[in-house]
Amino acid sequence: MSQNPTDTFSVTKAETSKIASVDFENLAFGNVFTDHMLYCDFTDGQWGTPVITPYAPMPMDPSSRVFHYGQAIFEGMKAYKDEQDAIWLFRPDQNLDRFNKSAVRLAMPEVPEHIFMEGLKQLINLDKEWVKKGKGNSLYLRPFMIATGHGVIASPSAQYRFMIIMSPAKSYYQGEVKVLIAEHYSRAANGGIGAAKAAGNYSAQFYPTRLANEQGYQQVIWTDDATHTKLEEAGTMNVFFKINDTLYTAPTSERILDGVTRKSILELVKRDNIKLEVRSVLVEELLTAANDGSLKEIFGAGTAAVINPIVGFAYQDTYYELPKQENPIALQIKDKLTNIQHKLAEDTFGWTVKI
Numbered sequence: 001m002s003q004n005p006t007d008t009f010s011v012t013k014a015e016t017s018k019i020a021s022v023d024f025e026n027l028a029f030g031n032v033f034t035d036h037m038l039y040c041d042f043t044d045g046q047w048g049t050p051v052i053t054p055y056a057p058m059p060m061d062p063s064s065r066v067f068h069y070g071q072a073i074f075e076g077m078k079a080y081k082d083e084q085d086a087i088w089l090f091r092p093d094q095n096l097d098r099f100n101k102s103a104v105r106l107a108m109p110e111v112p113e114h115i116f117m118e119g120l121k122q123l124i125n126l127d128k129e130w131v132k133k134g135k136g137n138s139l140y141l142r143p144f145m146i147a148t149g150h151g152v153i154a155s156p157s158a159q160y161r162f163m164i165i166m167s168p169a170k171s172y173y174q175g176e177v178k179v180l181i182a183e184h185y186s187r188a189a190n191g192g193i194g195a196a197k198a199a200g201n202y203s204a205q206f207y208p209t210r211l212a213n214e215q216g217y218q219q220v221i222w223t224d225d226a227t228h229t230k231l232e233e234a235g236t237m238n239v240f241f242k243i244n245d246t247l248y249t250a251p252t253s254e255r256i257l258d259g260v261t262r263k264s265i266l267e268l269v270k271r272d273n274i275k276l277e278v279r280s281v282l283v284e285e286l287l288t289a290a291n292d293g294s295l296k297e298i299f300g301a302g303t304a305a306v307i308n309p310i311v312g313f314a315y316q317d318t319y320y321e322l323p324k325q326e327n328p329i330a331l332q333i334k335d336k337l338t339n340i341q342h343k344l345a346e347d348t349f350g351w352t353v354k355i
């Protein structure tokens with residue numbers, strides 16, 4: 001099937017823009033959406049014409065499968081505007097690849113590359129005024145797919161809708177993040193869907209996270225479901241530990257999401273000769289390191305916040321405060337990564353892709 005992808009898109013532009021009503025200096029994450037959205041329906045075994053329309057609610061049948069059996073996956077990525085007004089994506093191929101792996105795991109159809117990539121490109125170009133220059137500013141991109149087939153029948157849907165919505169984002173100080181190490185609840189299990197970016201992974205996290213919140217912790221550090229001895233992820237982010245001079249992060253597995261930020265950090269620290277070990281850190285090791293002073297830092301890594309430094313953690317009934325660092329590696333890495341994303345440092349990896 002050869003066709004010019006740009007010809008296959010149906011585009012209806014918004015008559016007016018909402019942009020003048022948006023306070024770009026005081027954006028709460030993920031609350032405001034741009035003027036346009038994209039959708040593309042899958043029926044009879046094939047994808048239809050991608051449609052770009054003004055952002056609006058959409059009618060859905062109450063029996064749509066997504067409401068009953070949770071076939072829903074998503075991605076989170078960002079677009080950045082450089083000083084010359086060019087707009088860049090960061091490793092979008094990785095997001096497409098992961099999206100389609102999630103689709104396979106949830107028995108959903110894979111989305112063709114041209115719909116995903118060309119869809120992002122056309123949508124961003126239409127709403128390019130929404131991408132603000134300057135470090136910390138970005139346009140958060142949310143591709144997702146839901147099962148739209150009708151009927152409360154517990155089997156995979158025959159109809160799906162792929163969509164992209166976009167939200168302007170500003171990096172903001174998140175306050176001090178303290179975490180609680182999970183002893184009972186799990187985010188993921190072997191054979192489960194933890195490695196997919198599936199909506200259900202998030203809903204399952206809300207209750208244990210709320211319990212942690214009630215005890216004064218903002219996030220949960222998830223441990224392996226079988227033994228609760230291996231430290232795996234921090235909230236919805238991959239997690240890194242600095243013990244003495246070495247950085248540690250767990251290998252990806254069926255229980256750990258293969259984060260683009262995580263894998264980029266691994267390449268960055270290798271380039272810069274920072275000591276790194278990709279292996280599981282045990283709760284016991286963490287407690288020993290916290291007690292003898294060799295534990296220097298803990299941070300989460302993910303697209304939305306990039307790096308989220310953690311100030312302390314609790315395990316059972318004991319709280320361990322991390323020592324204050326002069327020049328934390330977490331912030332050094334964040335700076336290097338965001339400089340590449342904003343085209344303020346040379347991208348020696350070829351990660352950035354111009355729109």
Ligand SMILES: *Cc1c(COP(=O)(O)O)cnc(C)c1O
Pocket residue numbers: 076197233235236237238257258259260261262301302303304
């Ligand atoms: C999305 C996500 C991450 C971070 O992935 P990035 O590609 O870096 O944004 C980490 N853990 C979980 C559970 C996630 O859902």
